[in-house]
Amino acid sequence: MDLKIKNKVALITASSSGLGKAVALRLSKEGAKVMICSRSEKNILKAKTEIEAKTQGIVRAFITDVTDDNQVSEMINIIVNEFGGIDILICNAGGPPSGRAIDFKVNDYRKAVELNLISTINLSYKVLDFMKKQKWGRIINITSVSAKQPIENLILSNTARAGVLGFAKSLSSQVASYGITVNSVCPGFTKTQRVENIAKAFVESGQGTQEDFYNNLEATVPMKRIGTTDEFAQTVGFLASEGAGYITGVALQIDGGWVKGLF
Numbered sequence: 306m307d308l309k310i311k312n313k314v315a316l317i318t319a320s321s322s323g324l325g326k327a328v329a330l331r332l333s334k335e336g337a338k339v340m341i342c343s344r345s346e347k348n349i350l351k352a353k354t355e356i357e358a359k360t361q362g363i364v365r366a367f368i369t370d371v372t373d374d375n376q377v378s379e380m381i382n383i384i385v386n387e388f389g390g391i392d393i394l395i396c397n398a399g400g401p402p403s404g405r406a407i408d409f410k411v412n413d414y415r416k417a418v419e420l421n422l423i424s425t426i427n428l429s430y431k432v433l434d435f436m437k438k439q440k441w442g443r444i445i446n447i448t449s450v451s452a453k454q455p456i457e458n459l460i461l462s463n464t465a466r467a468g469v470l471g472f473a474k475s476l477s478s479q480v481a482s483y484g485i486t487v488n489s490v491c492p493g494f495t496k497t498q499r500v501e502n503i504a505k506a507f508v509e510s511g512q513g514t515q516e517d518f519y520n521n522l523e524a525t526v527p528m529k530r531i532g533t534t535d536e537f538a539q540t541v542g543f544l545a546s547e548g549a550g551y552i553t554g555v556a557l558q559i560d561g562g563w564v565k566g567l568f
């Protein structure tokens with residue numbers, strides 16, 4: 306299926322690994338000019354080299370922390386000067402620490418909200434003028450199933466990501482007449498470095514083997530397996546496509562059926 310995004314400029318934040326990198330690769334395969342960023346120069350340059358080798362596309366890498374407004378502004382200015390604007394924005398960031406209410410103080414929530422919610426709002430505001438002028442745009446937020454069905458030991462994620470869904474839904478109706486769609490995706494367990502690190506910590510803490518870890522996770526998923534980054538990226542790619550132009554304001558879980566609710 307041709308996504309019809311050839312030569313569109315796509316900014317995918319937090320994209321040196323995992324879900325962000327998989328989306329950048331997918332959009333690059335479709336001929337988009339992809340702008341990727343993360344905090345580590347080494348990580349982001351490695352991702353740039355990998356994507357370029359696979360697609361021979363235009364890939365521009367930035368060392369940008371999405372919680373640092375100066376760095377974000379500088380990145381956006383460079384992209385606008387060099388490429389004319391941003392057509393597709395994929396808002397992603399790292400996840401906040403895991404834990405329950407008893408584990409955190411108010412300041413921990415501030416940091417989580419900065420990381421996952423404010424970064425999304427900030428990036429969206431910075432691209433909207435351009436998208437409005439050209440009467441076309443795609444904004445897609447990478448959140449988590451925790452935004453739809455809170456996870457017991459992820460109170461920071463549950464809190465900040467629910468805010469993203471509220472912001473995106475509100476914004477979607479306010480910019481829809483400009484041809485801009487605003488959607489969120491809610492990944493369930495998906496095999497990335499982050500999940501592999503959690504598996505490693507599980508083994509090191511003596512709770513069981515790596516196999517036990519994955520068996521435990523998979524038992525909670527109706528499909529009895531965890532997702533792949535490619536499946537995730539295929540879905541995000543579709544939401545970024547020309548053909549998805551009448552889909553806006555949705556929060557779509559990509560989770561093998563993990564979320565139990567109707568919406």
Ligand SMILES: NC(=O)c1ccc[n+]([C@@H]2O[C@H](COP(=O)([O-])OP(=O)(O)OC[C@H]3O[C@@H](n4cnc5c(N)ncnc54)[C@H](OP(=O)(O)O)[C@@H]3O)[C@@H](O)[C@H]2O)c1
Nearest residue numbers: 319321322323324343344345370371399400449495497499
């Ligand atoms: N994988 C899953 O099963 C799953 C499920 C639900 C939700 N999620 C969420 O989806 C997001 C991506 O997860 P993932 O599994 O792809 O994680 P990952 O493999 O650890 O990748 C995280 C990426 O974010 C970058 N990053 C982290 N903090 C950043 C910041 N402040 N500014 C810019 N870049 C930043 C990292 O690069 P640097 O270290 O170089 O900055 C890396 O490229 C996270 O928010 C995670 O909580 C994941």
